Amino acid sequence: MKRVFYVLFVLMSWLPMVGQGAEPAGSPTDGVPGEPAELRIANRTIFTFHATLLGESPAARAQRAQAVIEEALRGTDDLKVSVDRILNSQMVLLGGRRAFIVAPLDLELAGGDTRETAEQAAAALRQVVEETGESRSVRFLLKALGFSALATLIYVALFKGANLGRRKLRGLLPKMMRSHASQIRVGQLPLFDMQYVYYVIDRLLWLVYWIVAFLLSYQWLSFVLSQFPYTRPWGESLNVHLLDLLRYLLQGVLHAIPGIAVAVLIFFIARGVSNFSRRMLERMARPGTIKWLTEETLQPTTRLTSLAIWLFALVMAYPYLPGSGTEAFKGLSVLLGLMISLGASSVVGQAAAGLILTYSRTLKAGEYVRVGDNEGTVTEVGMFNTTIRTGLGEVLTLPNSMITGSVTRNYSRVVQGQGYIVDTVVTIGYDTPWRQVEAMLVEAAKRTDGILSNPRPQVFQTGLSDFYPEYRLVAQAVPSEPRPRAELLSLLHANIQDVFNEYGVQIMSPHYLGDPQQEKWVPAEKWYTAPARAPDERDAGQR
Structure with missing residues (x-):
C-alpha cells in the first residue's frame, strides 16, 4: 500500500x-x-x-x-x-x-x-x-450533564442575586440621596435636581444589571456547550469571540491613551491661555487704554477671544482623538460641515449684525430708542437679536440685521447724566404769538411729573407751513422715575391740552383746512364733563 x-x-x-x-x-x-x-x-x-x-x-x-x-x-x-x-x-x-x-x-x-x-x-x-x-461513553455524558446542571443552578442563583442587589440599591437610593442632597449646594441653592438625579442613577443601575445578566448568560451558555463533544466547538467559539472582543477593546483603549493624553494637554493649555487673555482684556478695558474696548464691549470681546482659542485647540487636538481617522468620523465631519454651510447663512448674518451693534455702540441696555416704528427701552443686546420693552406692556424682539438696516433714534445718548429725551410736536395758527406758544409748552412740561426742570425744556420751531408753524417741545425725563415713556408722553399731551384750553388757544393739529366759525378749544368749566371726574372727586370716591 x-x-x-x-x-x-x-x-x-x-x-x-x-x-x-x-x-x-x-x-x-x-x-x-x-x-x-x-x-x-x-x-x-x-x-x-x-x-x-x-x-x-x-x-x-x-x-x-x-x-x-x-x-x-x-x-x-x-x-x-x-x-x-x-x-x-x-x-x-x-x-x-x-x-x-x-x-x-x-x-x-x-x-x-x-x-x-x-x-x-x-x-x-x-x-x-x-x-x-x-x-460513546455514558459515564462521560452523565458527568457532562451533572456539570451542566450545577452550572445552571449557579447561573440562576447569580442571576437572582444580581436582581436582588439591584432592588436593594434602588431601595437605598432615595435615602442616600436625601442624606447627601444638603451637601451638594451652591450657597443655599441645590446644585442638582434630585428627581432627575434619581432617574439617571436608576437608569444606570438598570444598564449595569442587564450587562451583568448578559455576561452571566453568555458564560453559562459557553460552559454548557463545552461539556458535550458535538457542541464543544460552539462553546469554544463563544469564548474565543468574547476574548477577542475584550482584547480588541483593551487594545483600542491602550492605543488611544497617548492620543487622549495629548488632547487633554492641549485643552488644559487652551484653558490657561483663555484665562490669561480674559485677565489681559480686563486690564486693557480700563478707561484711557483702548477706545473701542469699553465696559460694554469687554464681555463679547472676551467671548470671541475664548471661542477662537478653543476652536484652535479643537483643531489641534482633532488628529489625536480616538477614531478621528476612520471613514465614519470623516463622513460625520463632512455632513456637519454641509449642514452648517447650508443652514447657518442667516445665523452668521445675525451674529455679524450683533457684533456691529456691540462695537459701534449704537445702543445698549437701559437706553430708550426708536427703531423704525418700534420704540421702547433696550433690555438686552444679544448676539442674534435685541429685546426692547415698550411702555404699552409689550416686549419686542428685533433681529439685529433689521436694526443695522434701519434708522435708530437714541433718546438716552445725548442727555445730561442718566435718563432719556421726550419730545412732541404741535401746530398752532399764525394768529397766536409764538412767544405765547413756547411759554405754554414749557408750562405744560413743568406740570408733568417725571420731566426735569434742569436742563430746562426747550421749544423749537421746526417748520413754517402754509397754514401754521410747527413747534417741537424737547425735555429730559427723570431717570429714576418708574413711569414708562409712553405713559409720560400721554401725561405730557394731557397737560398741553389743559394749558392751551386755559388760555383759549386752538391747536391746529393734525391738518388745518380753514378757520371755523367758533374756535375749537375747551373752557375749564367743561374739563370734567361726565363721566370724567375732578381729582378731588376721584380721591373722595376712593376714600
Whole structure:
C-alpha cells in the first residue's frame, strides 16, 4: 500500500516542473485553484482544501477524506493519528490508513508551511477521535450533564442575586440621596435636581444589571456547550469571540491613551491661555487704554477671544482623538460641515449684525430708542437679536440685521447724566404769538411729573407751513422715575391740552383746512364733563 502512495507522489512531484520543460504526469487540471472545500467532522473543522490534485477537485478531496474518517470512526479500534512525509507532501494517517494529503499546492494557494499545517490538521483530527470516544461513553455524558446542571443552578442563583442587589440599591437610593442632597449646594441653592438625579442613577443601575445578566448568560451558555463533544466547538467559539472582543477593546483603549493624553494637554493649555487673555482684556478695558474696548464691549470681546482659542485647540487636538481617522468620523465631519454651510447663512448674518451693534455702540441696555416704528427701552443686546420693552406692556424682539438696516433714534445718548429725551410736536395758527406758544409748552412740561426742570425744556420751531408753524417741545425725563415713556408722553399731551384750553388757544393739529366759525378749544368749566371726574372727586370716591 505504501509503495502505491510513493508512486502517486512521484507523479505529483512532477507538477512543480511545469514551465521548466518537463511534461506533467497528472490531469491537465492539476494545480488549478478551485472552490475551497472545508473538511468538517463532528462539527469541527479539520482542514481546508484549495487545489485540484490528481484530477480531484477540492470538494471531491474533502468528500473522499470525510468518508474515510467517518468509516474509521465507526469502528471500535484504537485510532492513532500520525503525519508521514512523502516527497514534498504530508500525508495524515488515521489508524494506519490515509485520511487525506496536505499538498504544497494547497499551501501555495492558501499560504503556510506544509509540515506545520499537516500537524495542525492532525491535532484537530486527534481531538475529533477523542471526542467521538467521549460521545460513546455514558459515564462521560452523565458527568457532562451533572456539570451542566450545577452550572445552571449557579447561573440562576447569580442571576437572582444580581436582581436582588439591584432592588436593594434602588431601595437605598432615595435615602442616600436625601442624606447627601444638603451637601451638594451652591450657597443655599441645590446644585442638582434630585428627581432627575434619581432617574439617571436608576437608569444606570438598570444598564449595569442587564450587562451583568448578559455576561452571566453568555458564560453559562459557553460552559454548557463545552461539556458535550458535538457542541464543544460552539462553546469554544463563544469564548474565543468574547476574548477577542475584550482584547480588541483593551487594545483600542491602550492605543488611544497617548492620543487622549495629548488632547487633554492641549485643552488644559487652551484653558490657561483663555484665562490669561480674559485677565489681559480686563486690564486693557480700563478707561484711557483702548477706545473701542469699553465696559460694554469687554464681555463679547472676551467671548470671541475664548471661542477662537478653543476652536484652535479643537483643531489641534482633532488628529489625536480616538477614531478621528476612520471613514465614519470623516463622513460625520463632512455632513456637519454641509449642514452648517447650508443652514447657518442667516445665523452668521445675525451674529455679524450683533457684533456691529456691540462695537459701534449704537445702543445698549437701559437706553430708550426708536427703531423704525418700534420704540421702547433696550433690555438686552444679544448676539442674534435685541429685546426692547415698550411702555404699552409689550416686549419686542428685533433681529439685529433689521436694526443695522434701519434708522435708530437714541433718546438716552445725548442727555445730561442718566435718563432719556421726550419730545412732541404741535401746530398752532399764525394768529397766536409764538412767544405765547413756547411759554405754554414749557408750562405744560413743568406740570408733568417725571420731566426735569434742569436742563430746562426747550421749544423749537421746526417748520413754517402754509397754514401754521410747527413747534417741537424737547425735555429730559427723570431717570429714576418708574413711569414708562409712553405713559409720560400721554401725561405730557394731557397737560398741553389743559394749558392751551386755559388760555383759549386752538391747536391746529393734525391738518388745518380753514378757520371755523367758533374756535375749537375747551373752557375749564367743561374739563370734567361726565363721566370724567375732578381729582378731588376721584380721591373722595376712593376714600
